[in-house]
Amino acid sequence: MTARQPPLDFDGIERQPLRAFTEKAYLDYSMYVILDRALPQLADGLKPVQRRIIYAMSELGLSAGSKHKKSARTVGDVIGKYHPHGDSACYEAMVLMAQDFSYRYPIVDGQGNWGSTDDPKSFAAMRYTESRLRPYAEVLLAELGQGTADWQPNFDGTLDEPKLLPARLPNVLLNGTQGIAVGMATDLPPHNLCEVAAACIQLLDDPEATPAQLGKYVQGPDFPTGAEIVTPKSELRAIYKTGNGTFRARAVYEMEDGEVVITALPYQVSGSKVLEQIAEQMRAKKLPMVEDLRDESDHEHPTRLVVTPRSNRVDVEQLMAHLFATTDLERSYRVNINVIALDGRPRVFGLRELLLEWLGYRKETVKRRLRYRLEKVTARLHILDGLLSAFLNLDEVIRIVRREDEPKPVLMKRFKLSDLQAEAILETKLRHLARLEEMKIRGEQKELVAEQELLEKTLKSAAKLSKLIRDELEADAKRYGDARRTKIVERAAAQAISEEELVTAEPVTVVLSKLGWVRQARGHDLDPIALSYKQGDAFQSAARGRSTQQAVFIDSTGRAYSLAAHTLPSARGQGEPLSGRLDPPEGATFAAVAIGEPADRWLLACDAGHGFIARLEALTGRNRAGKTVFRLPENAKVLPASPVPAAAGALVAAVNTDGRLLAFPVADLPEMEKGRGNLIFGIPGKKSRAGDELMVAAIVVAPGQSLVVHCDDRRMTLAWKDLQEHLGARGQRGAVLSRNYRKVTRLTVE
Numbered sequence: 001m002t003a004r005q006p007p008l009d010f011d012g013i014e015r016q017p018l019r020a021f022t023e024k025a026y027l028d029y030s031m032y033v034i035l036d037r038a039l040p041q042l043a044d045g046l047k048p049v050q051r052r053i054i055y056a057m058s059e060l061g062l063s064a065g066s067k068h069k070k071s072a073r074t075v076g077d078v079i080g081k082y083h084p085h086g087d088s089a090c091y092e093a094m095v096l097m098a099q100d101f102s103y104r105y106p107i108v109d110g111q112g113n114w115g116s117t118d119d120p121k122s123f124a125a126m127r128y129t130e131s132r133l134r135p136y137a138e139v140l141l142a143e144l145g146q147g148t149a150d151w152q153p154n155f156d157g158t159l160d161e162p163k164l165l166p167a168r169l170p171n172v173l174l175n176g177t178q179g180i181a182v183g184m185a186t187d188l189p190p191h192n193l194c195e196v197a198a199a200c201i202q203l204l205d206d207p208e209a210t211p212a213q214l215g216k217y218v219q220g221p222d223f224p225t226g227a228e229i230v231t232p233k234s235e236l237r238a239i240y241k242t243g244n245g246t247f248r249a250r251a252v253y254e255m256e257d258g259e260v261v262i263t264a265l266p267y268q269v270s271g272s273k274v275l276e277q278i279a280e281q282m283r284a285k286k287l288p289m290v291e292d293l294r295d296e297s298d299h300e301h302p303t304r305l306v307v308t309p310r311s312n313r314v315d316v317e318q319l320m321a322h323l324f325a326t327t328d329l330e331r332s333y334r335v336n337i338n339v340i341a342l343d344g345r346p347r348v349f350g351l352r353e354l355l356l357e358w359l360g361y362r363k364e365t366v367k368r369r370l371r372y373r374l375e376k377v378t379a380r381l382h383i384l385d386g387l388l389s390a391f392l393n394l395d396e397v398i399r400i401v402r403r404e405d406e407p408k409p410v411l412m413k414r415f416k417l418s419d420l421q422a423e424a425i426l427e428t429k430l431r432h433l434a435r436l437e438e439m440k441i442r443g444e445q446k447e448l449v450a451e452q453e454l455l456e457k458t459l460k461s462a463a464k465l466s467k468l469i470r471d472e473l474e475a476d477a478k479r480y481g482d483a484r485r486t487k488i489v490e491r492a493a494a495q496a497i498s499e500e501e502l503v504t505a506e507p508v509t510v511v512l513s514k515l516g517w518v519r520q521a522r523g524h525d526l527d528p529i530a531l532s533y534k535q536g537d538a539f540q541s542a543a544r545g546r547s548t549q550q551a552v553f554i555d556s557t558g559r560a561y562s563l564a565a566h567t568l569p570s571a572r573g574q575g576e577p578l579s580g581r582l583d584p585p586e587g588a589t590f591a592a593v594a595i596g597e598p599a600d601r602w603l604l605a606c607d608a609g610h611g612f613i614a615r616l617e618a619l620t621g622r623n624r625a626g627k628t629v630f631r632l633p634e635n636a637k638v639l640p641a642s643p644v645p646a647a648a649g650a651l652v653a654a655v656n657t658d659g660r661l662l663a664f665p666v667a668d669l670p671e672m673e674k675g676r677g678n679l680i681f682g683i684p685g686k687k688s689r690a691g692d693e694l695m696v697a698a699i700v701v702a703p704g705q706s707l708v709v710h711c712d713d714r715r716m717t718l719a720w721k722d723l724q725e726h727l728g729a730r731g732q733r734g735a736v737l738s739r740n741y742r743k744v745t746r747l748t749v750e
Contacts, residue, residue, distance in 0.1 A: 045172030104190035147372025189221035324494035386421025519575030545595030558630030612677030662734030
């Protein structure tokens with residue numbers, strides 16, 4: 001038998017509710033992501049991984065003047081000594097700092113494939129690329145060894161790393177950054193170094209300077225890829241005042257030999273993706289005014305996209321406005337200046353508050369540098385005082401050193417020296433005992449005394465300190481600054497060309513079948529009955545119009561729907577069912593089609609003999625469910641619609657199942673937006689059907705036209721004068737056509 005296990009002892013183990021534990025764990029994780037991963041520090045504008053990469057490269061001796069080393073060496077040092085995370089994420093952060101199209105002022109100088117604007121993540125593996133720091137890195141590292149940084153142990157406590165780098169310029173604005181933390185994010189666009197430095201100098205001279213005054217210097221973001229910002233300056237000033245907002249950037253183009261040449265793209269926009277977006281519109285026949293599209297970008301011209309208009313009659317400004325609105329040639333950018341302040345807490349800053357906070361950090365950094373130097377100068381002067389005493393009493397010093405077993409305490413007592421001074425004398429080499437050395441000591445002493453006085457005066461005077469910072473800002477701006485690349489040009493918002501404007505206006509015939517299949521054929525001269533139909537299907541109705549117009553369909557319940565004519569399938573096939581694009585009531589079928597301009601009038605009728613005149617704009621229903629326009633009598637069916645000509649004196653011709661034809665002036669029918677209408681055909685004095693007689697068709701005939709009566713394959717043509725014999729009052733039964741035309745199928749006009 002197995003021995004019985006002793007009861008578990010939980011004595012001394014901390015207990016807490018699961019809710020409290022999970023809440024604390026998540027909050028700890030959130031703060032870690034915010035402070036150590038996603039958001040940059042205001043002081044040096046860097047995230048921890050970026051700071052560690054730059055520091056590790058400086059420790060490897062990879063300065064701007066050194067030879068490149070394999071990137072894998074740097075990444076190995078970073079993740080092995082300071083940043084115990086994935087090598088791919090570390091390398092990607094390093095690549096970003098090397099891409100001149102991602103960083104306005106790149107920090108890393110890379111050799112090899114470091115990605116492209118079309119695909120920033122197409123860089124080669126770190127075992128293939130080499131890197132070193134760029135001269136701009138001196139802005140962050142130059143003062144690191146001058147007592148300006150606080151140090152902290154690395155993750156395993158074996159090394160020290162700087163908490164912040166002593167940035168000489170507000171790098172947080174210059175290169176910008178993006179980051180998503182837990183519950184907050186940051187979006188900081190890059191800016192021009194000269195402009196930011198000028199704004200800092202303005203604040204040094206006048207700490208009460210307003211955001212509007214600073215706006216004279218920092219006009220807006222400055223992207224490494226150029227392009228232009230088209231947002232009004234008033235909106236940009238509002239962004240810098242609050243630290244939040246959006247702005248729009250647009251590509252730059254010029255005309256060359258009748259072609260549009262795009263020479264600069266917005267920040268982080270891929271040229272190949274833009275070409276794909278334009279080509280997709282061309283394939284969808286939404287850009288008929290564009291004939292050709294090609295990419296002529298090369299090393300000399302990083303961005304050169306060529307768009308060839310179809311002819312010189314194309315309005316290029318309208319075309320480009322459409323492309324700006326429908327492609328990435330124009331993009332909106334979010335600004336959220338959310339950074340970790342000097343007190344270690346994330347906060348959203350306006351431009352003025354951010355620069356003031358950074359200047360506070362810079363002043364403290366310069367003070368620490370000056371104090372560090374002052375300590376060094378004071379210590380050196382102390383040593384020089386001792387050396388000078390030794391040179392003035394050189395024979396005595398030599399005698400003491402030769403005769404005494406412990407010369408150090410004797411020297412200290414004889415010449416009243418400190419331990420450091422005595423040690424320095426004893427470490428002096430024999431060759432430095434020449435007479436000339438005394439002159440050097442006195443010269444160095446004089447220089448250091450002057451420097452000591454200057455340092456002390458600068459530390460005691462706020463004005464001198466500000467002037468020093470100002471001079472250093474001007475010097476760095478002169479060394480590292482350049483001209484603005486992104487122009488700020490206020491332009492109206494781009495408008496896409498409407499789908500109707502993009503379609504070539506050409507005559508089309510829309511054909512509707514009995515089963516509700518639709519198609520459109522070019523031209524007005526085809527015979528819709530002669531088209532091929534699916535088995536069990538046949539011709540129902542047709543209407544002639546233009547490809548840029550709306551086609552209106554009316555179902556058996558009296559609801560109207562509309563679709564753009566150019567979107568309908570071609571008549572080369574058998575079309576497609578309308579039920580796939582529209583949502584008619586269950587069991588409803590499509591009975592009529594109409595097309596034309598919004599003001600065109602059409603005759604709507606049903607087999608119960610009712611009808612009215614409606615304008616096409618009243619029938620247009622853009623939603624899939626349509627809208628009710630014809631209130632039908634019970635069991636009534638909608639008949640094909642007929643256009644009403646603009647000519648005066650037109651007649652409505654209607655025929656019933658008994659072969660009777662009635663004609664009356666179209667003016668006798670009311671014009672309505674929706675309703676039941678008036679009686680067209682029937683028994684005088686009655687508004688209901690007569691027996692089994694139904695109205696077969698109703699059509700409008702203009703003066704001079706002929707009415708064609710179809711009876712299966714037979715047809716009879718009635719000239720305008722013959723039609724006068726069938727004139728009557730609206731609502732009558734009309735006169736019999738002939739015995740051979742008792743079963744009329746439809747009416748047309750010629």
